Structure formats: structure tokens, C-alpha cells
Amino acid sequence: MKKLYNSFPMEEARIRKLEALRERGINPYPYKFEVTDAIGNIRKEFETDPPEGLRVRVRGKAKRVSRTEEGYMVRLSDEENVEILVFTKEEGLKPGEEYTFTGFLVRVEGKLSLKEAELSEGEVQSIREIKEKYDKDPNRKRVSLGGRLVALRSMGKAIFGHIQDLTGKIQIYLRKDIVGEENFSFFNEFIDLGDIIGVRGELFRTNTGELTLEVQSFKLLAKCLHPLPEKWHGLKDVEVRYRQRYLDLIANPEARRTFLLRSRLISELRRFFDERGFVEVETPILQTVASGANAKPFVTYHNYLEMNLYLRIAPELYLKRLIVGGFPRVYELGRNFRNEGVDRTHNPEFTMVEFYTAYWDYNDLMRFTEELFAHILEKTVGSLKINYEGKELDFTPPFRKVRYFELLKEKTGKDKDFFLRDLEGLRKLAKELEINNYDKLTHAKLIDKVFEKVAEGDLIQPTFVIDFPKLLSPLAKTHREDPDLVERFELIVASYELANAYTELNDPADQKKRFIEQIKEKEMGDEEAMDMDEDFIRALEYGMPPTAGEGIGIDRLVMLLSNTDTIRDVILFPHMRPQWSD
RNA sequence: GAGCCGGUAGCUCAGUCGGUAGAGCAACGGCCUUUUAAGCCGUGGGUCCCGGGUUCGAUCCCCGGCCGGCUCACCA
Numbered sequence: 038m039k040k041l042y043n044s045f046p047m048e049e050a051r052i053r054k055l056e057a058l059r060e061r062g063i064n065p066y067p068y069k070f071e072v073t074d075a076i077g078n079i080r081k082e083f084e085t086d087p088p089e090g091l092r093v094r095v096r097g098k099a100k101r102v103s104r105t106e107e108g109y110m111v112r113l114s115d116e117e118n119v120e121i122l123v124f125t126k127e128e129g130l131k132p133g134e135e136y137t138f139t140g141f142l143v144r145v146e147g148k149l150s151l152k153e154a155e156l157s158e159g160e161v162q163s164i165r166e167i168k169e170k171y172d173k174d175p176n177r178k179r180v181s182l183g184g185r186l187v188a189l190r191s192m193g194k195a196i197f198g199h200i201q202d203l204t205g206k207i208q209i210y211l212r213k214d215i216v217g218e219e220n221f222s223f224f225n226e227f228i229d230l231g232d233i234i235g236v237r238g239e240l241f242r243t244n245t246g247e248l249t250l251e252v253q254s255f256k257l258l259a260k261c262l263h264p265l266p267e268k269w270h271g272l273k274d275v276e277v278r279y280r281q282r283y284l285d286l287i288a289n290p291e292a293r294r295t296f297l298l299r300s301r302l303i304s305e306l307r308r309f310f311d312e313r314g315f316v317e318v319e320t321p322i323l324q325t326v327a328s329g330a331n332a333k334p335f336v337t338y339h340n341y342l343e344m345n346l347y348l349r350i351a352p353e354l355y356l357k358r359l360i361v362g363g364f365p366r367v368y369e370l371g372r373n374f375r376n377e378g379v380d381r382t383h384n385p386e387f388t389m390v391e392f393y394t395a396y397w398d399y400n401d402l403m404r405f406t407e408e409l410f411a412h413i414l415e416k417t418v419g420s421l422k423i424n425y426e427g428k429e430l431d432f433t434p435p436f437r438k439v440r441y442f443e444l445l446k447e448k449t450g451k452d453k454d455f456f457l458r459d460l461e462g463l464r465k466l467a468k469e470l471e472i473n474n475y476d477k478l479t480h481a482k483l484i485d486k487v488f489e490k491v492a493e494g495d496l497i498q499p500t501f502v503i504d505f506p507k508l509l510s511p512l513a514k515t516h517r518e519d520p521d522l523v524e525r526f527e528l529i530v531a532s533y534e535l536a537n538a539y540t541e542l543n544d545p546a547d548q549k550k551r552f553i554e555q556i557k558e559k560e561m562g563d564e565e566a567m568d569m570d571e572d573f574i575r576a577l578e579y580g581m582p583p584t585a586g587e588g589i590g591i592d593r594l595v596m597l598l599s600n601t602d603t604i605r606d607v608i609l610f611p612h613m614r615p616q617w618s619d
Numbered sequence: 620g621a622g623c624c625g626g627u628a629g630c631u632c633a634g635u636c637g638g639u640a641g642a643g644c645a646a647c648g649g650c651c652u653u654u655u656a657a658g659c660c661g662u663g664g665g666u667c668c669c670g671g672g673u674u675c676g677a678u679c680c681c682c683g684g685c686c687g688g689c690u691c692a693c694c695a
Binding site: 048267 | 620626629630631632643644645646650651652655656657658685686687688689690691692693694695
């Protein structure tokens with residue numbers, strides 16, 4: 038029997054309960070429960086956020102002092118037991134002592150709290166009055182809620198707990214004299230931390246002021262057979278967080294926040310394009326030629342056709358075929374696959390949005406990009422300035438623009454002619470810069486490496502690097518003023534290449550020449566050089582209007598917005614080696 | 620792919636200069652009708668990642684492997 042479940046000795050009690058429930062004719066996994074509200078909506082209905090930057094001074098007795106990652110959390114309570122949480126870095130606070138704190142009034146996980154609080158003196162506001170201002174009386178409103186039981190405090194003839202759904206957490210309160218003796222002992226006997234339950238009852242506030250559901254009836258909705266991660270420290274083990282993301286999402290509010298942010302970003306992005314007349318399209322992921330970017334593809338095999346297929350490294354060439362086909366504005370939001378290393382900023386599958394606009398050039402695209410970023414930031418984090426790893430990034434348009442070779446000259450003292458015509462000198466420079474394989478790299482790769490080494494690290498604020506060398510950009514249109522260059526820009530933020538864009542090459546003969554160059558590069562050992570796509574050339578021969586196109590890396594954008602330094606923290610199920618060999 | 624670091628109870632961690640291990644939370648049994656990291660009393664729980672070697676004896680030392688993290692290389 039135990040083999041049926043993934044069990045450890047300490048879970049035997051839960052499995053015994055499950056079996057006992059079934060013997061009583063109670064289904065531990067019932068079909069349905071009528072839920073009236075999301076927990077977060079209930080909280081929003083009765084709790085308002087204090088204005089930003091509001092400082093208050095309060096006095097009370099420290100009921101508990103707990104260490105947090107940075108400082109302390111104090112439960113401060115007045116004579117009537119009304120409580121407020123205080124987050125402070127003050128040392129030496131003792132439970133039972135009276136303190137006066139000044140701090141910013143904010144809501145943390147639904148509870149009114151003082152942030153960045155400091156000990157102070159002077160006129161204080163009553164905790165009760167502050168709370169009454171922002172926490173409204175729910176007036177015994179009747180609701181029916183569903184969620185996971187994440188805290189449980191049994192007190193004899195009453196039980197407190199918290200249930201949690203994606204939108205929030207709320208306290209529940211069971212009383213023996215309200216639910217009845219039989220139900221009360223059923224709860225005590227069969228309901229465990231981690232179970233999914235449905236509860237019906239009336240909302241009220243406890244003496245301490247916490248919004249609470251007084252339970253009149255409840256129902257077990259799904260038994261949890263494993264103990265949850267620790268309630269105070271959460272789930273820290275990164276391996277478990279990635280492999281069992283559901284546990285991360287249950288235990289760590291930051292994880293929930295990040296993925297909700299990602300979701301909001303993606304829907305805002307869609308809305309932004311849709312409102313501007315872009316058509317969302319889907320192009321092949323299985324491709325016969327992997328082109329459109331410089332990268333190694335994953336190879337797979339089609340049994341019926343008896344041929345290799347490649348997972349796309351970019352949708353670019355298909356999207357441009359659609360421009361030829363008369364779709365003037367298209368975008369595709371989706372996964373690309375690149376068979377390369379895995380590290381903090383690279384996952385084998387990653388998300389990009391690529392979009393193309395007929396009749397535009399890359400100058401139009403820069404303005405559009407500024408507008409797009411402003412929109413996304415406004416709608417996700419609510420500000421054009423964000424903090425990333427201690428640096429303030431300012432996305433207020435216009436972004437800085439700097440020419441590729443101007444930046445190189447500033448950093449190395451060498452001009453465009455040096456980089457494009459003096460291969461030997463360039464190789465020497467690469468050697469001085471300790472660039473790996475400087476003696477084997479192709480000319481194009483050498484320029485690219487030197488640029489990355491000397492220039493990218495300093496580009497922190499949003500910057501358009503413009504007018505790339507043609508050698509590096511086989512799909513971009515030759516610069517109207519300089520045949521060595523193409524009309525291309527990258528948007529670099531915090532040293533990440535966040536976007537890559539150009540006026541599209543629409544001259545089929547030029548495109549063919551560029552592909553042939555790429556094939557030469559490949560023969561010279563550049564594994565990532567592009568393959569020829571004959572049908573794409575044919576499409577261009579039918580005529581592609583002047584077009585500008587851009588790709589934006591979504592994962593890295595989410596990293597910036599959520600202030601995380603690991604791509605794995607913004608991908609729900611990042612790539613991992615298998616845990617079990619069978 | 621290389622170098623460095625790590626893997627101890629369900630979770631968060633401590634520890635053993637080589638004598639098979641502890642705490643808090645969680646669990647189990649009690650007490651408690653406004654608690655909230657609830658509290659109090661009691662109990663159980665470990666292939667110390669896996670395999671081999673050295674040793675009277677290995678969770679600890681050595682070798683190999685698996686998984687993870689960081690750095691580097693490739694890439695976005």
C-alpha cells in the first residue's frame with residue numbers, strides 16, 4: 038500500500054489518516070467546492086494601502102523579537118493588544134520591553150507594518166487609530182474560500198490557522214461551539230498542515246486587528262501527504278526550488294511575485310503590440326535550416342521523412358517571409374532553443390519576442406523601443422526607474438545612443454579602419470586583452486570579442502549601441518552612409534544585451550552574398566555561422582518592403598525587473614539534469 | 620568541458636581533530652476558546668549523497684561517481 042505513495046516514515050501518519058477517511062466513506066479528494074472570492078480580493082476589499090513614504094511614530098510593548106535576514110522583526114502591541122509589525126535594524130531589543138519607533142507605514146503580506154523603523158522619542162500615534170484608518174471592519178461578511186493550510190495553531194477548544202492561495206493569505210478561526218463538537222474533532226484529527234481545504238464563514242477582526250474568517254463549515258479538498266517546507270525560513274535549497282517548483286511557489290512569496298510579474302509583463306507586451314496593429318503569428322519551431330542567429334541548434338530526427346530537423350534558434354527568417362506576404366506588422370512571442378552552455382544567464386530554451394514593421398527603419402525602431410520599455414515598466418513595476426543589484430537604472434526616454442566604433446575608439450584608441458582592415462593588429466590587440474583563442478578566431482569574431490571585453494561591461498544605463506560592422510550582421514541592411522556598417526542597434530542595460538534590431542536587408546543579391554560569407558566563416562571554424570536559406574532568398578526576390586525588426590530577450594528583462602541575477606529564478610522549470618536515472 | 624565549493628532528520632541548520640550524531644520548525648501523545656514564528660509537558664524520527672580504499676573502527680581521511688552552486692570557456 039505504501040508503495041502507492043512516495044513515502045517516508047514520517048508520512049505514515051498522513052497515509053493512515055487518508056485510509057481512515059476512506060473507511061468512513063469520506064473522499065479525501067472530492068470533486069468541487071464553491072469558492073466566492075480570491076483571498077487577495079477579500080484583503081483588497083477591507084484593507085487599503087497607506088500612501089507611499091508615510092512615516093509614523095508608535096509606542097508599544099515588544100511581544101516578540103525575531104531575527105530576519107536583515108535586522109529584526111518586532112511584534113509591537115498596545116495596551117489593548119492591538120498589534121503592528123515593526124521591521125528594524127536596532128540591536129538589543131528585548132521582548133516585554135516598551136519601545137517607541139518611527140518608520141514607514143507599509144503593508145507587508147497583508148499586514149500593516151513599520152519598515153526601516155528606528156527607535157525614537159516624542160508624540161506618538163495610537164496603533165489602533167492607524168490600523169482603523171487602513172484596515173476596515175469586514176462587518177461579518179459571509180464568504181467561502183479555498184486554499185492551502187499553511188499555518189495551524191490549535192488551542193484546545195479553538196483553532197487558528199492560515200490558508201493561502203496565489204493572491205494572498207488569510208487567518209481562519211474555528212471554534213468548537215460554532216462548528217460543533219463532531220466537526221471540531223474531525224478537523225483536529227484529520228486536517229494537516231499542507232492540506233487544501235475549503236472554508237465558509239464570516240469575516241471579522243481579532244483583538245490584535247487581524248482580518249480573520251470565523252469558520253462555520255469546512256471541507257477537506259485534497260490531502261497533502263508530505264510535510265511542507267519550514268514556515269519561517271521557507272525553502273532555500275536551490276536544487277529543490279528548481280526541481281520541485283511547486284514547493285518553491287508554496288513556500289516562497291518572492292517566487293510567486295517573480296512569476297506573476299513575468300506573466301503580467303507578457304500580457305502587457307501582447308497588449309502593447311496588439312494596440313499598435315501588430316498581428317501575432319506562430320512560425321515553425323521544427324526547421325529544416327536553423328538560421329536567423331549565430332548559434333548551435335538542437336538536432337532532432339523525423340522518422341517518417343527520414344531527415345534531421347532543427348529546433349529553431351530564431352524565428353527571424355519566417356517572420357520576414359510574412360512581411361513579404363503582405364503582413365505589415367507581425368510579432369511572435371515564443372521559445373528559442375540554443376545548444377550551448379548553461380549558466381546564470383543562459384538556459385537552453387529561452388523566450389524572445391521578435392517583431393517586424395514594414396516601412397520603418399532602425400531609427401523608428403529606437404523610438405518605438407523607448408516607448409515599449411516605458412510602457413512595460415509603467416505597467417509592471419510602476420516606475421521608469423528600477424533598482425538592479427544596487428544600481429539605479431533609469432529608463433526615461435530618450436536612451437543614450439553611441440556608435441559602435443566610437444565606443445571602441447574611446448576604449449582602445451583604435452578606429453574603424455584598424456578593426457576592419459588590420460587583422461594582424463587586431464589579433465595582437467586580442468592577445469593583449471587576453472581573449473581566448475585569439476589566434477583561431479575569425480575576423481568577425483575577433484571584433485565581437487574585443488567589443489564585449491572592452492565596452493559592454495560599462496554599459497549600465499539603457500544604451501543603444503548603433504551602427505554595427507557589416508561583418509557581424511548578415512541579415513541587416515547596409516548603412517546608408519557607410520558601406521562597412523549596417524543599420525543595426527543593440528539595447529544594452531546593466532551589461533545585458535536586452536534587444537537587437539536592424540533595418541532589414543531586403544536586397545536578395547546582397548543577402549545571398551552575405552550567406553556565402555557566412556558559409557566561408559563556417560568553413561573557417563565558426564560553428565555558429567549561419568546556414569544558407571534558399572527559400573528565404575527566393576522570398577526576398579519577390580520583394581520585401583523596407584522593414585525594421587527587433588528581438589527582445591524576455592528572460593533577462595524579467596531578471597532586471599525582479600532584481601534577480603539568475604535566469605533560473607525567472608524560468609518556472611529551468612533545465613536540470615534528471616534526478617532519477619530510471 | 621575545466622577549476623573551486625557543497626550534499627547531515629520532511630524543512631532550516633549545527634557537529635564529529637576518525638569511536639555511527641544534535642537544535643529549532645514539522646510529526647506523534649497530552650493541556651489550553653482571540654492565537655499568529657502561539658505557549659507548556661512528553662515521544663518518535665537519520666543508509667550523515669552513492670561506490671570503493673585506508674583503519675580495530677569512516678558521516679569525517681583518500682580515490683572514483685552522481686547531483687547542485689560559483690568561476691571560466693561557448694552563447695543571449
